[in-house]
Amino acid sequence: MxxxxxxxxxxxxxxxxxxxxxxxxxxxxxxxxxxxxxxxxxxxxxxxxxxxxxxxxxxxxxxxxxxxxxxxxxxxxxxxxxxxxxxxxxxxxxxxxxxxxxxxxxxxxxxxxxxxxxxxxxxxxxxxxxxxxxxxxxxxxKKLNVIQTTDKTVTDTKSVIAGANFFEKKCSFCHVTDSIDTKVGPGLEGLFDREKMPVSGWPVSAEGLRRQLKSPYNQMPSFENLTEEKIESLTSYLRSL
Incomplete structure (x- = not known):
């Protein structure tokens, strides 16, 4: 409606x-x-x-x-x-x-x-x-809400919001998004402006993030059953930081 x-x-x-x-x-x-x-x-x-x-x-x-x-x-x-x-x-x-x-x-x-x-x-x-x-x-x-007029932008915005919601529920216990300081895991502010992932050193990319979620480096818990839709929305959110 x-x-x-x-x-x-x-x-x-x-x-x-x-x-x-x-x-x-x-x-x-x-x-x-x-x-x-x-x-x-x-x-x-x-x-x-x-x-x-x-x-x-x-x-x-x-x-x-x-x-x-x-x-x-x-x-x-x-x-x-x-x-x-x-x-x-x-x-x-x-x-x-x-x-x-x-x-x-x-x-x-x-x-x-x-x-x-x-x-x-x-x-x-x-x-x-x-x-x-x-x-x-x-x-x-959190830089989430640049409201524009095209259907694509609205869809992208919804993806970012969905990713932020997922992050708050599943990731915010260990990571922060407003700095690069370590909480339990590394801070993720400006993650996609960097060349390498913190800790693992893997290249920062959508595929690198998917790899980190599915087969995480070091002690991060695995999200091997995470759907592609949720991975994409989380990626959209982290790109917006």
């Missing part, structure tokens, strides 16, 4: 993810609500409390289209992979929605602003910051 939506939008010249455009609504409204309630509390301006109420209700409502757009982006651009930033965003977003419900409930039953309400708004603000941080990590943190 998601592919049809993006194909339709592409016909109008829109070739970008949907979720970032929607995030401005709950994020901006949550920030605005905190500013208004802070003014109401510290400057004793009760009318600003009403503005904070309106903003927080709208922020809660805005989470619905934002979450839907996020789901479609996740399926289309990330192949539904549960990467660490995705898990963190999901957890923080769920916490934010629940907290927004609490804030709306408490705001409607209270006639004046209290420190407790101010604290709840502050927690909402912190959750928004956390969601934004991991959103940035998802887009920029």
């Amino acid at each position: 998601s592919s049809h939506i993006y194909a339709f939008l592409s016909g109008f010249g829109y070739n970008h993810p949907l979720h970032p455009a929607f995030t401005h609504l709950p994020v901006g409204l949550t920030i605005g609500s905190f500013i208004f309630i802070a003014i109401a509390y510290f400057l004793r301006r009760p009318l600003y409390f009403q503005s904070a109420k309106h903003c927080i209700v709208l922020a809660l409502l805005a989470t619905i289209p934002t979450a839907i757009a996020g789901y479609f982006d996740w399926q289309y651009f990330y192949a539904g992979s549960l990467l660490f930033p995705v898990k963190m965003k999901l957890g923080l977003a769920l916490a934010l929605v629940l907290l927004l419900f609490v804030v709306v409930f408490e705001s409607t039953r209270r006639k004046k602003v209290t420190f407790f309400l101010l604290l709840l708004h502050l927690l909402c603000l912190l959750l928004v910051i956390g969601i934004g941080y991991f959103g940035g990590e998802l887009v920029f943190g």
